[in-house]
Every structure is written in C-alpha cells, then in structure tokens.
Amino acid sequence: MMEKSFSFLSLMFSGALFGFFYAWICSTMWGLDATDPRVAIQAMQAMNGSIRNAVFAPVFFGTVVVLGITTAVQFAKGQRVAAGWFLAATITTLLFNNVMTFTILVPMNEALGLVVVPDSLDEAEAIWSAYSDPWKVRNYIRTAGCGLALALTAIGVLSGRSTA
Template sequence: MTVTATRSRAGVLTGVLTAALVCTGLMAGIFFAFTVSVMPGLHETDDRTFVTAMRGINAAIENGLFGLVFVGALGFTGLAAVLLARSGRRAAAWWAGAAAVLYLLVLILTMGVEVPLNDQLARAGDDFARARHDFEGVWVPVNDLRTVLTALALACLGPALAKRTAGVSR
C-alpha cells in the first residue's frame, strides 16, 4: 500500500471516529439536559403544563437533523469499529465496538420504550393527570438510563480515537 493510500485511509478513519464522537456527544448532551433540567423543571408544573410541554417537545424533536444525529451516532460508531478491526487496530476496535453496543442499547430503549410512551402521550386526550401518571414514572428513569449509556458510549470513543494510531496488533 502506498503512503498516500495509507494516509487517505487514516484520514477516513479519523473522520468517521470524529463523526461518531460528535454525534454521540450531542446525543449524550440532549439526554443529559432532560435528566438534569427539563424533566426536573417539568416535574414542578401542573399536569396540563407537563403534558402540553412534553407533547410540544416530542413534536419539535422529530426533525431531520435530530434523526441524522440520533442514527448517525450508531452508524458512525459501528463503522468505526469495523474499519478499526479491518485495519488490525484491535484495542481501538474493541473500544469503538463497546461504544456501538452501548449506543445500540440506547436505540432499543428509545424505540422500544420512549417513542411508544411519547405516542401514547400524544393520543392521551384531555385527562392530563392520567396521561402524566402513565408517562412520567416510566419515561424519566428510562431517559436517565439512556443518559448513562450514552455517556459511557462517549467515554469509550475517547480511547478508540486515541488508540487509532497505535501500531497494528495481530
């Protein structure tokens, strides 16, 4: 392989890892913001305000940029793990793979628990106390778990990025 090809592949790998780091970091920040400010703040409101605010937040977050970052975190992280493994950088591949698995759990929790709860809240009607009761007690702790998992995934990407330039291990 030529020096130019090696540098080109290294550049692609660095770009993919950087995209994984940025997307995962943005998602960790969103989940963290809900954990430490949005949900505690809404918890102090009346039922109508809570339900109306969450409905608005859920509608607003369904946009292309959020979707790109949300899915990109897993896509770029998984791709980084594969590229690192194929280039023989086992330690870095392990860290990126761990990040991908952790973020996959976030995706499963989001699609399997949070999105159905969001949809249920959107259809709940005007019994705000009931809608809030059915939503808040499950959504909040699951989001807290997503926050921890995404932060751990982000933490795994640091060593993956640092070890990407380490010698090839067989």
C-alpha cells in the first residue's frame, strides 16, 4: 500500500510542477510581453521575489525527493520495472527542474532583479527583449523536461499496478 501512496504523490507533484511551468508558457509570459516593458520588468521582478514561498517550495523542491522515495519503495517491494520508470522520472526532474532552474534561470532572474527600470520605453524594451526571449526558450526546455518526467511517472504508476 505504501508504494501506491508514494506513486500517487509522485504523480501529483510531477503534474503540479509541469502545470506550473506550462502556465508560464501559455499565459504569464505572453501577458508580460504584451504589456509596457517597464511594467513587464517590474512584474517579473515581483513574481521572482514572491516565488520563494511555503506554498510553492514543497512542489519545487519536493518532487525530486518524492520521486526518489517512490523509486526506493518500488525497488524494495520488488517492482523493478516501476522503479526503473520512477528512477528515470527522478533523474529527468533533477536535471530539467532543479539543475536547469538553479544554473540558468535563477541567475537570469537575479540579473533582472538588479535592473533599475528605466523611464525610457526604448531602453525598457531592449532590457525586456534581452531577458524575455532567452528566458522563454529555456523555460520551454524546462517545461518539456518536466512534461517528460510526468509521462515517465505515469508509466511508473501504470507499470507498478498489481494484476491480482
């Protein structure tokens, strides 16, 4: 029963992480790109400052942990095929969520956070374009990786189902 609980948690956490990054693709960044770049810079600075919170942290930091525990539990219960899928999801999440975020996206966010929003619309547009376009590409990659991790998790859930 414990393996089913952890499998369910892994699926929920992986889905929440993928959904969060996906929302940035299909709404947040489009909205920011459509507004005054001075407002976009200020809004992104505010969002980057507010993301470090007790509501988001369990999913952001906990997904790889829950997947790792699920891998270990599945392996201990003799569910080697399921454990393999969960291990693949763990590694994928670690690389695309944790490593990519901390080595690429956080430094980009911190650099934007140091920007003093200029009064000039042209200057703000140059700053926003230099940030937004590269950030979006990297977030597309991160989101695709987290989507792959979600799919691997789902396969792990399905492969760990008992036939009895």
